[in-house]
Amino acid sequence: MLEIGKLKLKSPLVLAPIAGYTDSPFRKLSSEFGAGFTMTELISSEGIVRGCEKTFSMLKFSEAERPLGIQIFGNNPYTLARAAEAVTGLNPDFIDVNMGCPARKVTGSGNGAALLKDPDLIYRIIKSVVAATPLNVSAKIRIGWDEDSLNYLDVLKALEEAGVSFIIVHGRTKSQQYGGNANWDIIKEIVEKSSVPVIGNGDINSYLAAFERLEFSKCAAVMIGRGAIGNPWIFSGYTPSVDELVSVIVRHLDLMIEEYGTYGINLMRKHLVRYIHGTKNAAKIRSSLVSAVTREEIVDILKNIEANV
Ligand SMILES: Cc1cc2nc3c(=O)[nH]c(=O)nc-3n(C[C@H](O)[C@H](O)[C@H](O)COP(=O)(O)O)c2cc1C
Structure with a gap:
């Protein structure tokens, strides 16, 4: 069993959050095929705190999806902490804070990847979320806002000092959106410099490629998103007839x-x-x-x- 923070994983290949796709049925299926953990898509901390019904329907999960992380987003340390407290009551295996979503409606209000511009705010957010829950807290980041602001080492330092249990790194900048290639050299560098486990993410399209990326980067685990859609057996290494x-x-x-x-x-x-x-x-x-x-x-x-x- 692989251990990352308090999590025990049956595999180092884990399922990424993909809004609109990685719902409870898909997470269950991925888990059946061997995914090491699964995650919800990004869920609004404001919606959770307000008790919004639609938001709560997104928080539903079943035992078969464990280990399972709930991903929350927002930019207010207090609201995120209150959301983490509420979510802790549902007993997920960890809580992740989204720091990578590039969608304009998310970054426009200072959420998701917009947080990368402000490592001090990242520190305050994680510190207050960690204080609000006994669960492991992780952050899913990109490597920077754009090519000219690759501040991942500052972000890493803020996350470590605030008490994050592990970090998930999608090797692209916000400006790249989903284009170009994920930069695994930078993921490798983050692994070398990090005092907490790192999960690498970006462009993994096969079981074999997942193990090549693990070997290359020395990440604790690798995360697969688009490569699992219509292809959940990617976690098993088996191609079905x-x-x-x-x-x-x-x-x-x-x-x-x-x-x-x-x-x-x-x-x-x-x-x-x-x-x-x-x-x-x-x-x-x-x-x-x-x-x-x-x-x-x-x-x-x-x-x-x-x-x-
Ligand atoms: C349609 C779509 C929705 C996504 N939704 C989320 C999300 O809710 N939270 C998140 O952290 N990342 C989200 N991502 C990013 C993925 O988790 C992942 O970081 C990215 O797709 C790169 O990995 P991949 O090449 O394995 O897909 C989304 C990506 C796509 C394409």
Whole structure:
């Protein structure tokens, strides 16, 4: 068992938070395939403190998703601490503070990656969150705001001094958004300089690549986001046959229906596209799926997937 802070992980490959995708059903599926931990998407600390119903529905998780981290965002140390206190009552395995989201609606109000511009504020936020919960507290950062402000060593120092248990580093700047490549040389440098465990993240697309990145960077674990969408078996190192692919998709569909009722079928569509991407007759299957409404119709169409040999 790998130990990171108080967490015990069955694998050093962990699931990244991806808003709109890594909900409870997807986290459960990733965990079944061996993900070392899972995380919720970013959840508003203001929403939590106000007791907003929609926010609380995003905090739901099941035992099968453990170890599980709840990710909160905001920029007010007091509000984030009150949110951490409330979230502690739900008993997740850790609480992560988002310091990497580049979306304008998040950074525009000083949240997410905007925090990288102010290491002193980062220090105050983590200090106050750590004081508000007995759980491990982590931060998910990028390497800087842009190429001209690669202040990751200042951010690292602020996080360490404030008492963070581990750090997750996406090796891009905010300006890069999701373009270009993640900089694993910088992730490696952060690992060398950090006194707390570091989880590296960015552009891992296969099980093999995950272990290459681990080996190269000496990170405690690596985190996989986009590479797991439509591909949750990435955590197992096993490539399913076409029949197995269909049963994974049906399992995911059933988890979605269990979680959301028939609306789960609508929410499943973006996943379906990703699952069939790369199969031989993907275009044909995709166009048949557009008009499918029921679980049975979808399952019948999936039976026509052809292997890409
Ligand atoms: C659509 C989308 C939504 C994301 N949502 C979140 C989020 O809620 N919280 C977060 O910390 N990162 C979020 N990320 C960033 C990912 O967790 C990850 O850091 C990034 O995608 C790089 O890793 P990858 O190349 O393995 O995908 C999101 C990324 C994408 C593409």
